[in-house]
Amino acid sequence: MSISCEIIKDLLPLYHDGVCSNESKRLVEEHLTHCEGCKAELQAMDEFLPINNAEQNLKEANAIKNLSKKWKKGMFKSLLKGALFTLLSVIILLFVLYLFMDIRIN
Numbered sequence: 001m002s003i004s005c006e007i008i009k010d011l012l013p014l015y016h017d018g019v020c021s022n023e024s025k026r027l028v029e030e031h032l033t034h035c036e037g038c039k040a041e042l043q044a045m046d047e048f049l050p051i052n053n054a055e056q057n058l059k060e061a062n063a064i065k066n067l068s069k070k071w072k073k074g075m076f077k078s079l080l081k082g083a084l085f086t087l088l089s090v091i092i093l094l095f096v097l098y099l100f101m102d103i104r105i106n
Helices: 005-017 022-032 036-047 054-100
Strands: none
Touching: 005 022, 005 036, 022 036
8 A cells, every 4th residue: 555755744753753553653664664755754853853942932931921021010000090090980970979969978
């Protein structure tokens, strides 16, 4: 049974990690006996891991941390603005009631 290289390339990461089914493993091994391109791709998986540079990861983590700080600061400012607006609204309402409704606080 001839399996295309595209299918085998989809299975190679699973085969490499040892998590594919026995049938898939057998198909991949059979294909690798006669396909040098797929064999080379499997060997490349041993040599190169597609993990980003640690320095880049730290930069991204710091950027996210700074963004989180700004977001939290913005949320706190919004909370304070909302509380102040509510307090002023209540004071104005009480003042209007005091002036026009002749409600006196004893």
